Amino acid sequence: MTDKYTTLVNQGVGKTIAKRLGLPQPAVLRRFKPGQPLVTGPVLVQGNTAGADELAAKLLSWDLDVRRHAVPREKLGAIILVLDELTRPEDLEKPVLSAAASLRDLGPSARVITISRPAAETASPAQSAARQGVDGFLRSLAKELRAGATANGIVLAEGVQSTSPSALAALRFFLSGRSAFVDGQFLTVATERGHLPPDFEKPLAGKVAVVTGAARGIGAAIARTLHRDGATLVLVDIPAAGDHLAAVANEVRGTALQLDISSPDAGQRIIDHAVQRHGRLDIVIHNAGITRDKLLANMDHGRWASVLNINIAAQLRINEALLASEHFRNSPRIVSVASTSGIAGNRGQTNYAASKGGVMGMVRASAPLLAVNGGTINAVAPGFIETDMTARIPFAVREVGRRLNSLQQGGQPSDVAEAIAFLASDAAGGINGDVLRICGQNLVGA
Structure with missing residues (x-):
């Protein structure tokens, strides 16, 4: 489904009228295409720590145009703010205000990325306050950016370096067009595990991946993206979808x-x-899911049980079989599709929200079980995505759903697929038990 309004206000007369009337003008987002540059324009790395120096040197090895000091009125592709040694809230002022001076120089679909540490209970109160302050700062900044620019953060666990494989992989993901509809979000790199691929265009080469619910919509987009990235696919769906499944x-x-x-x-x-069929199994993507919406006062056993059974109970049973199998022990990857409904709730979706909240709880609890074999399990939580299902929403409600995020538009199935492909890669081996929202920073929920 296309967003005709966004197309209209970005060209010709429509653009002029929208500007004169002060109407929302969602930007056309920079999405990933093979062979395109990682980022458009120079990358400004700010921070006076050893981690900032090491990161800048690494980015230079990627043939990026790296700046350590801002050049006035130079259009920037990204600002990376390294905040990995904060000890008290006052430490935020200098780097943050320094970055603020360059915000007007950001180009269309530019990126702002923070690199920080978690506000752990073991830290001092002042240090924890400074670290948690990064969260509030970054999420607020994301709501101020325009022209398709986004702001996201990478949180490094204690002992994890800014140039660890998964930290660099997360940085590449956030810099690239793969993260077009990810805004105001954080990824936590918990360990030094993972390794960067020899070919960034084919990060899943040699892997065998299973995708459930693959016949249509987001599932089909996941299949296409994993295939593009080099994976061999096993696509799963119900017999009634057999023709569509075979076509994909x-x-x-x-x-x-x-x-x-x-x-x-x-x-x-x-x-x-x-x-x-393929001799191995490396990746499982739990995408299959159903909705049976009804206000709780009108909910019945059939609607409640069917949604919980398909959306979470089935995943639990499949995961039990995977964890028990000798064929799923070589740094395996599981990625589940949750939903922002499971975070913020949604009227008429108590059953669906319970199931998707359950997915996130399952992911957190299963992470140590996968880690034993060098594996990971993570989830993505899509917001409003342009699919056949959202096309059936009444017009007024659909328009509100589209605009109620920092990017003022709906996401594409490919946006969900890009995040899943990243989390399924070996490079993301240090990210485990995390949930990444794909919602353009929806204005409800955390």
Whole structure:
């Protein structure tokens, strides 16, 4: 589904009228295309720590145009604010106000990225206050940026360096067009695990990935993106979607498995299919899900049970089979699709929100179980995404849903797919048990 309004106000007469009337003018976002530059314009790295120096040197090795000091009126592609040695709230003022002086020089779809430490209970009260202050600062700044620019943060656990593999991978993700609809969010790099791919255009080369709910919409977009990034695909969906599933499988040169994921043996059947057809299984993407919306006062057993069964209970059963299998022990990756409804709630979706909240709880609790074999499990939480489902929402409600975020537009299925592909990569091995919102910084929820 296309957002005709955004197209209209970015060209010709529509652009002129919108500007004169003071109407919202959502920017056309810079989305990833193979072969395009990582970032458009110079990258300003600010910070006086060893981590800032090491990071700047690493970015130079990527052939980026790196600045350590701002040049007035020079259009910037990104500002990276290294705040990894804060000890008290007063330490924020100098680097933050220094970055503020360059904000007007940001180009369209530019990036602002903070690199900081977590506000751990083991830190002193002053240090924890300074670190938590980065959260409030970054999320507020994201709501001030314009022209498709975004602001996101990377949080480095104690002992993790700014140039660790997953820190660099997260930085590349946030700098690139892959993160077009991610705004005001943080990724935590918990360990030094992970390694950067020899080819950034094919980070999933040699991997076998399973995608559930792959016949249409976001699932099909995930399949296409993983295929583009080099993965071999096993696509799963219910028999009723068999024709669509086969078409997508043929498109990405994968295999199709018609399967009801709620069946007790679904996990083992997925494993057997992947191993028999492709010799291994490395990645599982839990995308399949349903909605059965109703106000709680009108909710019945069928609506409640079916949503909880498909959206979370099935994932739990499949994960149990994966964790028990000898074929899923070589740095495996699981990525689940949650929802901002599970974070902020949504009227008429108590069952759906409960299931998606459950997904996030499952991810956090399962992280140590995957880590034993060098694996990870993470989730993405989409907001308003332009799909056939959102196209059926009444016009007025749909328009509000689209505009109620910092980027003033809906996301694309590819935006969800890009985040999943990143979290499924070996480079993201230091990110585990995290939830990344793909919502353009929706103005409700955390």
